[in-house]
Amino acid sequence: MPGPVFPWRDGNQFELLIDGPEFFPRMLEAITRAEFQVDLELYLVEAGACAEAVVAALEHAARRGVRVRCLFDDYGSLAFNSALRQRLLEAGVYLRWYNRLRWKRGLRNLYRDHRKLLLVDERWAVVGGTGVTDEFWTPASATSEWHEVMVQMQGPVVSDWQLLFDRQWHANNRRTAWRPAEGFGLPRLPKVPAQGQGMGRVAYADARQHQDILHSLVRALNSGKQRVWLATPYFLPTWSVRRSLRRAASKGLDVRLLLTGPRTDHPSVRYAGHRYYPRLLRAGVRIFEYQPCFLHLKMAVVDDWVSVGSCNFDHWNLRFNLEANVEALDPPLTAAVVASFERDFALSEEVDLDHWNARPLWRRVKQRVWGWLDRLVVNLLDRRD
Numbered sequence: 001m002p003g004p005v006f007p008w009r010d011g012n013q014f015e016l017l018i019d020g021p022e023f024f025p026r027m028l029e030a031i032t033r034a035e036f037q038v039d040l041e042l043y044l045v046e047a048g049a050c051a052e053a054v055v056a057a058l059e060h061a062a063r064r065g066v067r068v069r070c071l072f073d074d075y076g077s078l079a080f081n082s083a084l085r086q087r088l089l090e091a092g093v094y095l096r097w098y099n100r101l102r103w104k105r106g107l108r109n110l111y112r113d114h115r116k117l118l119l120v121d122e123r124w125a126v127v128g129g130t131g132v133t134d135e136f137w138t139p140a141s142a143t144s145e146w147h148e149v150m151v152q153m154q155g156p157v158v159s160d161w162q163l164l165f166d167r168q169w170h171a172n173n174r175r176t177a178w179r180p181a182e183g184f185g186l187p188r189l190p191k192v193p194a195q196g197q198g199m200g201r202v203a204y205a206d207a208r209q210h211q212d213i214l215h216s217l218v219r220a221l222n223s224g225k226q227r228v229w230l231a232t233p234y235f236l237p238t239w240s241v242r243r244s245l246r247r248a249a250s251k252g253l254d255v256r257l258l259l260t261g262p263r264t265d266h267p268s269v270r271y272a273g274h275r276y277y278p279r280l281l282r283a284g285v286r287i288f289e290y291q292p293c294f295l296h297l298k299m300a301v302v303d304d305w306v307s308v309g310s311c312n313f314d315h316w317n318l319r320f321n322l323e324a325n326v327e328a329l330d331p332p333l334t335a336a337v338v339a340s341f342e343r344d345f346a347l348s349e350e351v352d353l354d355h356w357n358a359r360p361l362w363r364r365v366k367q368r369v370w371g372w373l374d375r376l377v378v379n380l381l382d383r384r385d
Contacts, residue, residue: 004163005212006202007190012155013198014328016308016336020137020144023126024050026152030120031057038068039119039165043112043310044131045072046079049138055084059091069094071169073113074101076131096172098322114321115204116150116310117165125161126152127326129298129310136296146296149340151308151326151333157200164202164324189216192223192305192329199329205311205318213311213325214318218244220302224253229341231258231299234266235273236314242276249284258344260296261289274367281353288348298325301341304334 017023031038031054038061045051062068070088072080074097088095098113118126128150130136135146189212193199203213221228221244228248235257237245249255257280264270277287300307309325311317328334 005189006160006164006204008193008199008201008329009156009160010193010197010199012153012157012200012328012330014200014326014330014333015152016333016340017126017128017150017152018340019148020050020130020146021142023128023130023148023150023152024053024137024139027118027126027150028053028057030118030124030126031061034061034066034120036066037119037121038066039071039117039162039169040069041071041113041115041117041165041168042132043073043076043114043116044133045077046131046133047081047084048134049140050134050136051080051084051132053139054132055087058093059087062088062091062093067094068092069096069169071096071098071113071165071172073098075099075109075112076114096169098168098172110320112321113168114310114317115168115324117161117324119158119162119165122162123158124152124154125158126150127161127309127324129296129308135294144293146294147290147292147344149297149299149308151328153200153326155198155200157202157326160202161324164204168322189219192220197330201327203307203309203325203327205321205323211318213309213323214238214240214313216327217241217300217307217313220300220305220307221245221248224248224302226303227254227256227301229254229256229258229301229338230313231295231297231341231344232312232314233260233264233294233296233298234269234312234314234316235259235276236269236312236316237276238313238315238318241313242280245280245285246283249280254286255284256286256288256341256345258288258290258295258341258348260294261291261349263291263294265294268373271363271366271369272373274363277351277356278353281351281356287351288345289351290344290348292347295344299337299340301334301337304329304331306330306334306337308337 205213311323
């Protein structure tokens with residue numbers, strides 16, 4: 001059965017944290033100050049200076065008697081070496097792995113836990129898109145190789161994040177990969193408050209069982225009145241998202257996409273997503289490609305509604321991954337998100353249709369090849385479902 005649809009809760013405090021040098025010290029400080037509980041759920045965990053700092057903080061907390069639980073994706077943590085794992089276990093950290101890789105599971109190995117969540121003492125949380133790797137943060141550096149954001153929060157919404165973590169922690173013992181459930185009806189999305197201060201809710205996806213996170217975004221896109229700004233590093237949006245973006249632009253909204261430029265960890269995904277550019281540009285959508293470094297953040301603002309988290313809103317994420325975003329209606333957070341977008345737009349190159357049509361042949365060939373392969377794999381998986 002699908003999980004709960006979380007309600008809107010008021011009375012929360014939110015803060016946008018931009019890039020590893022800002023959010024990792026906050027996270028380490030929260031772990032250091034923890035009184036009784038630390039829960040950490042991550043996809044990408046790799047040995048390095050960042051992991052050393054995080055492991056040391058978790059060790060310290062566990063040895064002080066704090067209950068520390070870590071749920072790491074098995075595939076995403078392949079580079080998290082055995083020495084670091086053993087240090088956590090010897091300190092008393094509870095360590096679990098989502099969907100251990102097994103040859104006999106075949107395509108079920110594709111199901112991954114892509115969430116990024118830290119909870120401390122059931123009253124403090126940070127949610128976003130980071131991993132524990134040196135690309136996001138090295139303790140000696142004031143800059144980071146990958147551009148990312150996290151949202152720090154306190155208030156009633158933290159109890160829902162705790163419920164989400166606890167649900168997955170216990171479910172991890174019963175089954176390792178979420179699979180589509182048959183014959184259920186999804187609860188309705190809660191109505192978005194007309195306005196509010198400190199309003200927030202948990203939006204999530206449990207692979208294909210529950211796509212509250214996608215339905216909520218599409219509803220926001222379809223109800224926008226002024227602006228729709230969306231940032232994602234892997235632009236392979238679902239058909240419903242593409243249609244909603246085009247409709248919003250045709251209605252005269254300020255529709256902008258902030259996408260990764262040539263600096264990316266998956267060039268093939270970037271080229272596959274290029275096939276969507278022409279139709280979106282013709283509809284009036286503005287597309288910006290970020291230049292300084294790899295843009296890894298996943299963030300949206302529609303009028304005053306904000307969504308930040310792990311979900312790229314693409315058909316791969318929503319088919320196979322556990323995802324989690326915080327949605328908020330909070331003027332200070334919205335202002336911070338808008339300011340972040342504006343800074344990033346200024347550091348990006350805007351793609352226009354004339355220049356796009358004049359792009360070199362080699363780029364056209366890469367777009368067609370990778371786009372064709374992406375469509376082929378998706379069609380094969382659709383037939384299998």
